[in-house]
Amino acid sequence: MTQVFVNPYRGRGLPDLQPTPGARARAVASLLAQCPRHEQTPLRDVPALAEMAGAARVTIKDERGRMGLGSFKALGAAYAIAREAAAAGGALPTALTGRTYVTASAGNHGLSVAAGARIFGAAAVIYLADTVPESFAARLRGMGAQVVRAGADYEASMVAAGHSAKAQGWTLLSDGSWPGYVDLPFRVMEGYRQIATEIVGQMTDRPTHVLLQAGVGGLAAAVAAELRLAWGDGPQMIVVEPEAAPALIDSIRAGRVVVTSGPVSAMGRLDCKTPSMLALADLARDADGFVTLTEEEAATGAEAVAAAGLPSTPSGAAGVAALLAGLDGINAESHVLCILSEGPENA
Numbered sequence: 001m002t003q004v005f006v007n008p009y010r011g012r013g014l015p016d017l018q019p020t021p022g023a024r025a026r027a028v029a030s031l032l033a034q035c036p037r038h039e040q041t042p043l044r045d046v047p048a049l050a051e052m053a054g055a056a057r058v059t060i061k062d063e064r065g066r067m068g069l070g071s072f073k074a075l076g077a078a079y080a081i082a083r084e085a086a087a088a089g090g091a092l093p094t095a096l097t098g099r100t101y102v103t104a105s106a107g108n109h110g111l112s113v114a115a116g117a118r119i120f121g122a123a124a125v126i127y128l129a130d131t132v133p134e135s136f137a138a139r140l141r142g143m144g145a146q147v148v149r150a151g152a153d154y155e156a157s158m159v160a161a162g163h164s165a166k167a168q169g170w171t172l173l174s175d176g177s178w179p180g181y182v183d184l185p186f187r188v189m190e191g192y193r194q195i196a197t198e199i200v201g202q203m204t205d206r207p208t209h210v211l212l213q214a215g216v217g218g219l220a221a222a223v224a225a226e227l228r229l230a231w232g233d234g235p236q237m238i239v240v241e242p243e244a245a246p247a248l249i250d251s252i253r254a255g256r257v258v259v260t261s262g263p264v265s266a267m268g269r270l271d272c273k274t275p276s277m278l279a280l281a282d283l284a285r286d287a288d289g290f291v292t293l294t295e296e297e298a299a300t301g302a303e304a305v306a307a308a309g310l311p312s313t314p315s316g317a318a319g320v321a322a323l324l325a326g327l328d329g330i331n332a333e334s335h336v337l338c339i340l341s342e343g344p345e346n347a
Contacts, residue, residue, distance in 0.1 A: 002322065002325045003291075003328060004288075004289035004290070004327060004329070007252055007283075007284065007288055007289055007290065008252075009252065009285065010284075010285070010287065011233075011285065012285065013281060013284045013285035014256070014280070014284045017277065017280060017281045018281060019225070019278075019282045020186055020278055020281065023186070023189070023193060025190075025193040025194065025196070027190075028075075028079060028193055028194045028197075031082055032075070032079065034082075035067070037067045037068050038067055040198050041062055041064075042061075042062045043059060043061055043062070043198075043199065043203065044062055045057060045058070046058050046060055048308045049304060049308055049320060049323070049324075050336075052324055053330065053336065054330070054331065054332060055331070055332065055334040055335070055336050056332060057334075058320075058323065058338065059337050060305075060310065060320070060338050060339070060340050061195060061338070061339045062310065062340050063195065063316075063339060063340060063341050064312065064343035069108070069112065070343040071316075071343070072108075072192065072339070072341045072342070073109050073111060073112045073175075073342075074111070074112050074115065076109065076188040076192055076218065077101075077103070077112035077175065077191075078113075078115050078119070078191070079187065079191030079194075080190075080191060081096070081116030081117060081173070082116060082119075083187055084096065084120075085119075085120040092119075092120060093119070093120065093121055094121040095121060096117070096120040096122035099121075099171060100122060100123040100124070100168070100171065101116070101123070101124050101125070101171050101172075101173045102124075102125040102126075102127070102161050102164055102168075102170040102172055103125075103161055103173045103175075104128070104129075104150075104161040104174065105126055105128060105136075105154075105157075106129070106154050106269045106270075106271065108269060108342055110126035110128070111139060111140065113126060113145070113173055114144065115143060117144075117145070118143055118144050123144075124140075124143075124144070124146070125145065125147075125148060125161075125164065125170065126140050126145050126148070127148045127149075127151075127158070127160050127161040127164070128148070128150070128157060129149075129151050129152060129154050129156060130149060130151065130152055131153060131264055132268065133268070133345065135345060148160070153273065154271065154272050154273070155259075155273055155274055158174065161174075171184075172184070174188075175188050175189075175216060175218050175276065176216040176218075176274065176275075176279075177276045177277045177278040177279070178276075182277070185276060185278055188218060189221060189222040189278060189282075191222075192219050192222035192223065193223070193225070195219075195223055195339065196223045196227050196230070197226060200227070200230045203337075205335060206335075207235050207336060208234075208330075208336070209238065209327075209329070209330060209334055209335070209336045210223075210224070210227060210235050210236070210237045210238070210337045210338075211238050211320075211322050211337070211338045211339075212224060212237065212339065213239075213241075213270055213316075213318035213341060214239050214248055214283075215241075215269055215271070215315075216247070216274070216275055216279060217248050217275050217276050217279030217280060218278075218279050219339070219341065220283060220287070221278070221279035221281075221282035221283050222282075223339070224237045224239075224286040224287055225286055228286050236288045236329065237286055238288060238289045238290070239283060239287045239290045239291070240291055240292075240293060240321070241291075241293070242262075242270050242271060242293055242295075243262070243265075243292040244267075245260060245262055245265055245270060245271045245273050246262070246292050247259075247260050247275040248275045248279075248283060248290060249290040251275050251280050252280075252284060252290060257274070257277055259273060260273045266295050266298060266314050267293070267298050267313075267318060268313075268315060269313070269316075270315045270318060291327065293318060293322060297321050297322070297325045298314035298315075298318060298321045299314060300321060300324055301317040301320045301321020301322070301324055301325075302316075302321070304320060304321075304324055305317045305320055305340060310340055311343070312343060313342055313343075313344060313345055315341065315342060316340055316341045316342035316343070319339055319340075320338050320340070
């Protein structure tokens with residue numbers, strides 16, 4: 001049985017790091033409605049996983065087909081770029097001609113930046129750590145992005161991207177945030193709220209537990225914040241991280257943003273050693289608890305969703321993996337909601 005670290009700041013947040021107000025899920029839906037590739041992703045009940053976990057129900061929000069990019073990340077950076085294009089005026093296909101967006105990515109965020117830039121006439125430069133599979137680099141190049149390899153991990157590639165942004169006059173579009181850099185990451189997280197608004201419209205019964213995987217924390221924070229608005233304090237919101245990258249749980253323990261360390265994780269998209277400041281602020285208020293996954297537990301989760309006909313990755317299936325590892329408080333009366341955040345590596 002995996003012990004959940006109970007969040008001591010639940011309902012009030014960290015004293016020196018308050019959540020940023022003003023996210024507007026309706027504005028997200030309105031802008032996304034103009035995208036020809038946007039459509040609601042499915043919500044699936046998976047009895048086989050419920051039986052394995054000893055729960056009454058397991059419901060999965062399946063993000064593997066989101067806007068043809070294979071990941072929930074399609075809602076983030078592309079939405080932030082679309083907002084800037086709308087503000088710039090003019091014909092949308094050329095609204096951002098001459099602009100260059102640069103970021104670091106563990107894979108999927110870079111795809112969203114590349115897609116958004118291409119749609120609105122901008123250029124994209126994506127920095128990848130040496131640990132990111134070449135398959136992602138090839139997909140990025142296929143979408144017209146320039147790919148630069150830099151550093152042994154995500155944090156090192158983000159430093160390199162930031163330096164290039166300053167030197168070249170490019171726009172840094174990170175899904176993480178830190179003091180002095182919050183505006184665009186806030187919009188990225190705002191885009192992720194679409195997932196929660198869809199869930200609320202699709203579910204007839206509120207779950208008892210929501211398991212949210214986290215890298216820098218943007219997805220978990222955005223979904224938890226929007227679900228709290230809709231459902232209040234009822235569901236237990238539990239954040240799931242790799243044991244090798246406990247950025248959020250260690251920051252909650254410390255009561256501030258901390259940089260963690262650890263080996264490279266097979267949960268590549270979640271292998272982030274530093275949390276987003278904005279995400280940490282929201283999760284300190286909204287999350288009930290935090291858990292970490294071993295590499296073996298993550299592999300078991302990926303195998304289980306594949307056996308259920310929903311192939312993904314250790315990152316994409318991290319919520320399911322935490323459920324199958326055994327969590328305090330989940331029993332035969334529980335209805336658990338998980339997010340399958342991405343498709344398999346070769347999708």
